[in-house]
Amino acid sequence: MSAGAVPGYLLPRTASLDARGTLSIGAIPVRQFAERFETPLFIYDEAHVRSLMREIRAAFAGNVVYASKAFGAVAMARIAEEEGLWWDAASEGELAAALRGGLPASRVVLHGNNKSPRELAAALDAGVGRIVVDSFDEIGRLLTLSDGARTPKVWVRITPGIEAHTHEYIRTGQQDSKFGFNLANGDAGRAIKLLKETGKVELAGLHCHIGSQIFETGFFKEAIEIMADLLFEEGVGELCMGGGLGVAYVNGESAPGVGEWGSFIAEAAASRGIGGGNLFVEPGRSLVAAAAVTLYTIGAVKEIPGIRTYVAVDGGMSDNPRPVLYGSGYEAFLPERAFDPHDTAMTVVGKHCESGDILVRDALLPADVRSGELLVTPVTGAYGYSMGSNYNRLPRPGVVFVKDGSVREVVRRESLEDLFRLEMG
């Protein structure tokens, strides 16, 4: 199945088209979503998310920690809990989302390159499963807070010196990084020694995350080799290899599946004697990106003859900042006439006061696209809602989950009142 110029593999698994080219997700036609919940709207295919979680759990001989920064709604925590995943929280807010979703704190991993004393205290009070120590300052803070009555399990985040091929803003394993302890200059060894000596924490393992949106599995293998050496040198048990598997966003792109990636990591680690309960991964993007689409309404079509046609929708960089941040590519199509020829290049823009507020630079759409039509951008389930903003005081869109032909609103659309809830006068 393809919708417009968009191939089916970029769509949620329960997406379907009727004979007239109308898109349904989970057997619900898009117009119904728009009428009931307004647009813009994030539509997640819950069955898709759950099946990916099951795929990686089946393929990966170890523990799977969902990186909630990709999309951290409480409803996701509930799903992670039900599917037996752990939860990567990089702030007190992400930790709170896990607990509200019913995840036991023991299955939460606390991350962050600058955890505040308050965040560390909240994690200690909750009894999180692992704290990933990221700096010498943090070690100081943690030891001050640790009262000896409880011994938190920690991992040490290592920057192994790997420059994975991805955008520099999401590359994190290289020497020049704000994250973790540098292996080459001896910081990693010093941090490990310090933590072993304190007696106030239990050094359970090592962690590395080499970046995000990485397609070549070779980089993960390289990292495993380096981390395995360190693990055995230091005599620690657990290894977490982070997340980072790339996903296809545009026509023609392809990426390894999560199951394939999971078994690759598990096998590479097993060949170095690391496995079972000692091995962890932290995928985010690859579990949710393709599970969702964003549904917009087109408000204005502006043709500048010989130059470009702009198609303006009712959202933009506030619900998907990735194109502005990284120049990321997306596809778009008209979900109520997906079989009409999508053959005319146009630029899909948002409604914000920035010329850079571009969602899809060269979308292929029908030449006669009109104001009032619905437009869909696929693969928007990761780092869209979670990185969104209220720029220009736009209310954040709602989020719905679809499963077995029924839809539930998991995050309601913000109201005008919500926009002023913090203002004191």
Ligand SMILES: Cc1ncc(COP(=O)(O)O)c(C=O)c1O
């Ligand atoms: C420590 C850590 N783990 C996991 C992830 C998830 O990465 P991805 O969404 O690329 O799988 C990130 C992303 O920034 C991260 O910083």
